[in-house]
Structure formats: structure tokens, C-alpha cells
Amino acid sequence: MSHDLVHARVREHLGRLRLGHLAERLDALLSEAARTEPTYLDFLDALLREEIGAKQKKRVSMGITIAHFPAVKTLEDFDFKAQPSVDSKLVARRYEKGSLLITTNQLVGQWGGVFGDDVLAAAILDRLLHHSHTVLIQGDSYRLRQKRKAGLLGRSAPPGNDG
Numbered sequence: 001m002s003h004d005l006v007h008a009r010v011r012e013h014l015g016r017l018r019l020g021h022l023a024e025r026l027d028a029l030l031s032e033a034a035r036t037e038p039t040y041l042d043f044l045d046a047l048l049r050e051e052i053g054a055k056q057k058k059r060v061s062m063g064i065t066i067a068h069f070p071a072v073k074t075l076e077d078f079d080f081k082a083q084p085s086v087d088s089k090l091v092a093r094r095y096e097k098g099s100l101l102i103t104t105n106q107l108v109g110q111w112g113g114v115f116g117d118d119v120l121a122a123a124i125l126d127r128l129l130h131h132s133h134t135v136l137i138q139g140d141s142y143r144l145r146q147k148r149k150a151g152l153l154g155r156s157a158p159p160g161n162d163g
Contacts, residue, residue, distance in 0.1 A: 021054035022047055056117070063116035085091075102128060105141070 009025075014023035022029070029050065034041050064072055108125055112118035142147070149151045 019051050022051050025050065056120075059116040059120075064116050067114050068115070100128075106133075 010024060011023050014020070014026065029047060033046075038046065106114055108129070111125060112120035115121045115124070144153070
């Protein structure tokens, strides 16, 4: 059977299985495999990791879109030079060794919807809430009070809404 025919059929199968990332990257992945000569199992593992990584990235992106954040702020984007008191070596070193304060306007039970993945949210919460104390504060946020003071808001917003 012709190499081109098999290639086209594999691309079609990937598309029908909704493995779009693999379909797009197929040629590059095949070239890499030809160069490194992995075992069949290692090659399959690499393909699956590639697709899972792409799907996870897409899920997070969709969750951020659905959350309607006014701006996306990640730790990777944080300017540590502008804030020298913050050590870039983020959360792992402090785990079970020091205090970390996290604020959110979403109940932790809703984080699965925010991240688009209940399992991911559970893993994050497991790490964050281990040996923790949670404090639920109801009422207007600091930012909402400032906006209201400045006359930027007409009526009172529901508690917990950061506006």
C-alpha cells in the first residue's frame, strides 16, 4: 500500500477520533520518531502525551474564557523583578512550610467549571487546602467599595461579586 495513502488514512482517522492536535503535528512527530527510533510503546506514549497536553491547554483556555476574567494573569507572566520581595521559586517550596494566602470570588466547589476539568480542580484544591484554614468573607470586595465610592456603580452588587 502506498505511503501517501496510509498517511492520508491515518490523518482521517485522527480527525474522526477528534485527535486534531495529532493530525496537525503528525508529520513533525513522524520525523522525530524516524530520527530517534523509539520503541512502538514509547512512540505511542509520546503521541498520547502530546494530545493530552494539547487538550488540557485547550480546556484551561476555555475555562478562562468562560470565567470572563477581565485580564488573564499567570505566574509565568508575573514580573518578579518589579516585586523583588516575591521569590520566584511560587508555591512548591512553601508547601507545608509556610503561609500562603489565596483569594477567589468563586466557591471552591465551582472550580471544576472554572478550570473546565473537575479532576484538575480537585488536584489543585487538594494541594492548596491540605493543612489549610479557609475563611469565607461575605459582602462587597475592596474593589467594589472603591468603585461605589467613586460613583462608578449605581446599585449594590450581590455579595462576593468583584465587579
